[in-house]
Amino acid sequence: MPAVTVWLRGDHLVRHRGPLARRPDEPLLLIEAESFARKLPYHPHKLTLVFTAMRQFRDAVRESGRSVHYRQVETFAEGLTAHFEAHPDDHLVTTEPQADGARERIEGLVGDAGGTVDFVPDERFLCSPDQFDEWAGDGRYRHEDFYRFMRRETGYLMTDGDPVGGEWNYDDQNRETPPEGWEPADPPTFEYDETTEETAAWVQETFAGSYDDRPYGGDWADPEAFRWPVTRRQAVRALGHFISHRLADFGPYQDAMRGEEWAMSHSLLSTSLNLGLLLPEEVIERAIGAYEDGTAPLNSVEGFVRQVLGWREFLRHVYRREMPELATANQLDADEQLPELYWTGDTDMACLSDVVEGVRRRGYSHHIERLMILANFGLVYGVEPAQLNRWFHAGYVDAAHWVTTPNVVEMGLYGAGVFATKPYASSANYVDKMSDYCSGCPYYKTKTTGEGACPFNALYWDFLDRNEASLRSNHRMGLMYSHVDNKDEEEWDAIRERAEAIRTMASDGEL
Ligand SMILES: Cc1cc2nc3c(=O)[nH]c(=O)nc-3n(C[C@H](O)[C@H](O)[C@H](O)COP(=O)(O)OP(=O)(O)OC[C@H]3O[C@@H](n4cnc5c(N)ncnc54)[C@H](O)[C@@H]3O)c2cc1C
Numbered sequence: 001m002p003a004v005t006v007w008l009r010g011d012h013l014v015r016h017r018g019p020l021a022r023r024p025d026e027p028l029l030l031i032e033a034e035s036f037a038r039k040l041p042y043h044p045h046k047l048t049l050v051f052t053a054m055r056q057f058r059d060a061v062r063e064s065g066r067s068v069h070y071r072q073v074e075t076f077a078e079g080l081t082a083h084f085e086a087h088p089d090d091h092l093v094t095t096e097p098q099a100d101g102a103r104e105r106i107e108g109l110v111g112d113a114g115g116t117v118d119f120v121p122d123e124r125f126l127c128s129p130d131q132f133d134e135w136a137g138d139g140r141y142r143h144e145d146f147y148r149f150m151r152r153e154t155g156y157l158m159t160d161g162d163p164v165g166g167e168w169n170y171d172d173q174n175r176e177t178p179p180e181g182w183e184p185a186d187p188p189t190f191e192y193d194e195t196t197e198e199t200a201a202w203v204q205e206t207f208a209g210s211y212d213d214r215p216y217g218g219d220w221a222d223p224e225a226f227r228w229p230v231t232r233r234q235a236v237r238a239l240g241h242f243i244s245h246r247l248a249d250f251g252p253y254q255d256a257m258r259g260e261e262w263a264m265s266h267s268l269l270s271t272s273l274n275l276g277l278l279l280p281e282e283v284i285e286r287a288i289g290a291y292e293d294g295t296a297p298l299n300s301v302e303g304f305v306r307q308v309l310g311w312r313e314f315l316r317h318v319y320r321r322e323m324p325e326l327a328t329a330n331q332l333d334a335d336e337q338l339p340e341l342y343w344t345g346d347t348d349m350a351c352l353s354d355v356v357e358g359v360r361r362r363g364y365s366h367h368i369e370r371l372m373i374l375a376n377f378g379l380v381y382g383v384e385p386a387q388l389n390r391w392f393h394a395g396y397v398d399a400a401h402w403v404t405t406p407n408v409v410e411m412g413l414y415g416a417g418v419f420a421t422k423p424y425a426s427s428a429n430y431v432d433k434m435s436d437y438c439s440g441c442p443y444y445k446t447k448t449t450g451e452g453a454c455p456f457n458a459l460y461w462d463f464l465d466r467n468e469a470s471l472r473s474n475h476r477m478g479l480m481y482s483h484v485d486n487k488d489e490e491e492w493d494a495i496r497e498r499a500e501a502i503r504t505m506a507s508d509g510e511l
């Protein structure tokens with residue numbers, strides 16, 4: 001019988017479940033590969049997060065008495081070779097990666113290093129591949145159906161087979177904007193130890209100068225102080241803070257944007273969930289507990305549960321099933337280059353400049369800013385989906401290919417049409433309704449053409465015009481195309497001219 005070592009990759013830092021819990025006596029292998037961090041010009045906070053969380057995990061597991069092989073190397077191949085040279089009879093057990101291709105790559109790497117590997121289920125999710133495939137069959141899948149399926153399967157927010165409160169979904173109560181004077185609770189802060197401080201400094205020294213493949217050079221500005229949980233203990237505290245201070249307001253203001261409030265009442269838990277520091281069932285159960293003890297209303301709790309039990313699980317399987325095609329899907333043939341302003345934040349557009357600046361400073365923006373500002377602009381501008389995906393992947397602390405790709409390429413840019421039933425395209429109207437950006441913006445939100453007109457407006461109409469052949473027959477686009485039909489040729493000439501001028505301004509860095 002070969003000896004077994006549990007190999008956990010840096011985003012599977014789960015101790016109390018999964019292979020580490022099932023094999024209490026076997027050693028743990030962690031490989032810290034620098035080449036991974038050079039694949040893209042990653043935000044320094046993302047690198048600090050991943051490397052620190054791995055090092056903290058190593059220390060915590062060692063403290064619990066288990067032996068840990070921690071390899072700091074250039075590539076995974078190098079780390080695996082070193083491992084099998086030191087332990088030639090070893091057999092690795094690791095968690096199933098998200099995409100089939102990744103599993104084959106891992107098997108290849110381990111085989112080349114002279115070893116063998118087995119895969120076990122990924123404990124960071126509630127719905128297994130078999131369960132999803134049986135539910136989905138070969139047909140198209142809709143999120144709402146999947147979400148209801150998962151509510152029934154898990155029993156979360158269910159009573160006697162029916163949804164608690166009588167409705168599956170309280171979205172109609174979750175589109176409010178906060179009143180004047182509303183202030184969300186401050187996000188939690190954490191005290192960091194020497195390991196974290198040293199890793200942050202090492203990241204700065206090691207990677208800041210290595211962003212040669214960035215198209216426009218420069219750095220991620222001056223990020224604010226690093227702020228994300230890096231240990232299980234910190235992640236549990238972050239969860240407790242959200243449940244006690246922010247969950248109640250999460251629902252109603254879920255879609256709202258305020259320039260001064262980068263976090264609103266969002267949970268800020270995606271990094272911990274994606275690294276395995278928190279598991280989905282515990283965050284869902286804490287939220288439901290808050291409803292049951294009367295400290296959070298049902299619309300907030302259901303809204304939050306839908307994100308974690310519904311969207312997060314759903315997109316993970318969409319990715320698994322639709323890769324590798326999804327990464328390069330581009331059904332609208334969008335072929336514009338990503339404008340430089342995504343890297344620099346240098347634009348007079350108040351909404352876009354504020355959100356990009358937030359990403360530069362924190363590696364984060366909340367969902368509606370990602371969807372309705374950053375992706376919406378890319379969509380109506382006509383950015384090639386893979387380019388925007390790469391930018392999101394590099395810039396966000398919570399980015400991982402399995403979650404960024406379906407969100408950006410499909411939900412944001414309508415690249416494949418595998419689950420999105422229409423593009424999320426909108427003009428300044430939406431931004432104005434859901435945010436306070438337009439009142440402080442030099443562009444005129446109500447103007448579509450001519451100098452000073454809000455760029456979202458002409459680009460929105462131009463988008464509908466350019467993509468008419470693909471979109472007009474979509475019954476969900478009927479209302480939009482009835483407005484298209486109300487415009488005369490003179491208006492269309494002015495719209496096309498303005499859209500062209502905006503693209504020129506954006507590519508000249510003058511938008
Ligand atoms: C264009 C675009 C890019 C995105 N890129 C990422 C990404 O790289 N990594 C990532 O984790 N999420 C991504 N999302 C999903 C979502 O925006 C983030 O999970 C969320 O904003 C993280 O902040 P939070 O923890 O405060 O989330 P909350 O708003 O508090 O939501 C709670 C949790 O629900 C889950 N969740 C909510 N929406 C989604 C979703 N659409 N997909 C998957 N999980 C979801 C997350 O785990 C999140 O932590 C993206 C969405 C869009 C539209």
Ligand code: SF4
Nearest residue numbers: 349351437438441454
């Ligand atoms: S006017 Fe247009 S560019 Fe300015 S904040 Fe509003 S939507 Fe954004």
